Amino acid sequence: MRIPVIAGNWKMHKTVKEALSFLSTLRSGSLPGNVETVICAPYPALPALVEAAEETGIGIGAQNLHWAEEGAYTGEVSARMLTDIGVRYTIIGHSERRAYFAETDESVNRKGKTALKHGLVPILCVGESLEERESGKTKHVVREQILRALDGFGSEEVKRLIVAYEPVWAIGTGRASTAEDAGEVIGFVRRTIADLYDQQVAAEVRILYGGSVKPDNIGSFLAEADIDGALVGGASLDPESFRQLVAAAASGREKG
Numbered sequence: 629m630r631i632p633v634i635a636g637n638w639k640m641h642k643t644v645k646e647a648l649s650f651l652s653t654l655r656s657g658s659l660p661g662n663v664e665t666v667i668c669a670p671y672p673a674l675p676a677l678v679e680a681a682e683e684t685g686i687g688i689g690a691q692n693l694h695w696a697e698e699g700a701y702t703g704e705v706s707a708r709m710l711t712d713i714g715v716r717y718t719i720i721g722h723s724e725r726r727a728y729f730a731e732t733d734e735s736v737n738r739k740g741k742t743a744l745k746h747g748l749v750p751i752l753c754v755g756e757s758l759e760e761r762e763s764g765k766t767k768h769v770v771r772e773q774i775l776r777a778l779d780g781f782g783s784e785e786v787k788r789l790i791v792a793y794e795p796v797w798a799i800g801t802g803r804a805s806t807a808e809d810a811g812e813v814i815g816f817v818r819r820t821i822a823d824l825y826d827q828q829v830a831a832e833v834r835i836l837y838g839g840s841v842k843p844d845n846i847g848s849f850l851a852e853a854d855i856d857g858a859l860v861g862g863a864s865l866d867p868e869s870f871r872q873l874v875a876a877a878a879s880g881r882e883k884g
């Protein structure tokens with residue numbers, strides 16, 4: 629059975645103080661235990677969040693990492709620096725990094741390998757632009773992103789991955805995909821993984837939807853057989869809204 633995942637991506641929001649205040653509010657209520665709950669925060673907040681999240685069951689993640697072990701890469705952060713402070717997840721290939729920071733499928737692939745080597749769980753983001761969608765290329769684009777990102781990955785590595793399907797046009801726009809469309813693309817991603825590996829591997833990989841997920845629409849996404857949770861931007865910034873997202877995932881049915 630696949631455990632559902634709710635991952636918040638705070639993007640470039642929250643100082644250390646604001647991050648700790650969020651966690652303190654979140655901790656003041658109960659969080660269900662049968663959901664893998666993750667917060668991907670800006671680097672400066674990570675050490676304090678890891679410490680504050682101890683014994684809460686909440687995993688802390690980065691939003692990016694560098695693929696090299698170490699070296700002359702000004703401004704970058706390595707996998708070892710993240711694991712050293714207790715970070716357990718990292719987003720790779722978010723569309724904002726692809727669009728604004730020249731992230732390529734090749735760098736995403738290298739980052740994924742480095743993350744796995746160091747025991748981090750990569751949250752691999754894929755998704756098509758509006759233009760690609762309107763020209764009927766969604767599945768082609770997503771398949772290519774998956775093939776290139778997973779190039780050279782073994783079955784055991786892929787099982788540890790979390791994939792997030794995030795159509796670029798749905799991110800931060802308030803215009804979410806329909807649950808049916810998202811379910812169809814995510815089913816296609818699972819079949820692509822089954823073709824590349826096998827059914828068992830595909831059945832174990834958690835695949836999330838991301839793009840304008842809110843407490844009032846998450847239920848429809850979670851009702852889709854292949855959708856295992858959500859990667860959430862805006863609605864993860866408020867502790868009450870984030871709690872509602874986690875609660876919705878906890879009340880869903882088991883999948884896989």
Ligand SMILES: O=C[C@H](O)COP(=O)(O)O
Nearest residue numbers: 637799800839840861862
């Ligand atoms: O990583 C999260 C996504 O970019 C979704 O952001 P959003 O929920 O603000 O649309």
